[in-house]
Amino acid sequence: MTNNRIRCLIIFIVTGLLIFLIVGTIIYLVRRSEHRVVHPDACPRPKQYQTNYDYDYTKNSKEFRNTDSSVDYFQLSLSWSPTFCGGKQNSHNLFQCQHVFGFVVHGLWPSKTKTGRGQSNNIHPRNCRNEPPIPADVIKKYFCLMPSEKLMQDEWEKHGTCYWQKPEDYFEKINYLYSKINIPNNINDILNNGTLGYKSIKQSFIDINPQLKWEEINVMMRKNKLHEVAFCYDLNFNHIKCI
Ligand SMILES: *[C@@H]1O[C@H](CO)[C@@H](O)[C@H](O)[C@H]1NC(C)=O
Numbered sequence: 001m002t003n004n005r006i007r008c009l010i011i012f013i014v015t016g017l018l019i020f021l022i023v024g025t026i027i028y029l030v031r032r033s034e035h036r037v038v039h040p041d042a043c044p045r046p047k048q049y050q051t052n053y054d055y056d057y058t059k060n061s062k063e064f065r066n067t068d069s070s071v072d073y074f075q076l077s078l079s080w081s082p083t084f085c086g087g088k089q090n091s092h093n094l095f096q097c098q099h100v101f102g103f104v105v106h107g108l109w110p111s112k113t114k115t116g117r118g119q120s121n122n123i124h125p126r127n128c129r130n131e132p133p134i135p136a137d138v139i140k141k142y143f144c145l146m147p148s149e150k151l152m153q154d155e156w157e158k159h160g161t162c163y164w165q166k167p168e169d170y171f172e173k174i175n176y177l178y179s180k181i182n183i184p185n186n187i188n189d190i191l192n193n194g195t196l197g198y199k200s201i202k203q204s205f206i207d208i209n210p211q212l213k214w215e216e217i218n219v220m221m222r223k224n225k226l227h228e229v230a231f232c233y234d235l236n237f238n239h240i241k242c243i
Pocket of ligand 1: 195196
């Protein structure tokens, strides 16, 4: 009788522990798969945000509007901030360049598939709508993804308006896609190595992103410096080969 009771107690405890473990694991996995909003403290913040960041493509002679092209795929481009900041700095990127950022989002670009070699980049949809300045709370919410008010506004109007209705939807999609990509923490080591090139950068992404295939990442170097890393998506936002 006593032995039976002990056996019952042990079975009870073991079953309880098992249920606890299983439920805990399920909760953990579900929470992990939910998208993370980029942590608001994940980056330095300006004391005062800029207010003069509106964008008007007609004021730039190199810009144009293209509302005739289809959207066939998307490209998410990450810019390597140290290289970007080694170039021209101005009042709009000063904050980014005075602080330490690794990758920052350059933009999410609704794109048209090229049908022939040598086709120009002008085939992609661009500057689809003129829009008012992005509300300050949206700027603040997504600032760690793109730490420049002007960059956010430019990308929203140049690219976002060709697929999305509201800036919140555009930046939330960027946030979602970006949160699914693990960012290697050894990029500087690779770049400082001297003997390792873009293949090692690609490999470092592959190593920690089992969902990504080699040809689904585009690493762009300029004059031996890391410029951008890009990811391509189909219309359902599944990774695809970058064309
Ligand atoms: C560069 O990378 C190679 C291969 O990983 C490694 O063997 C070598 O020690 C590295 N050199 C430096 C200076 O870090």
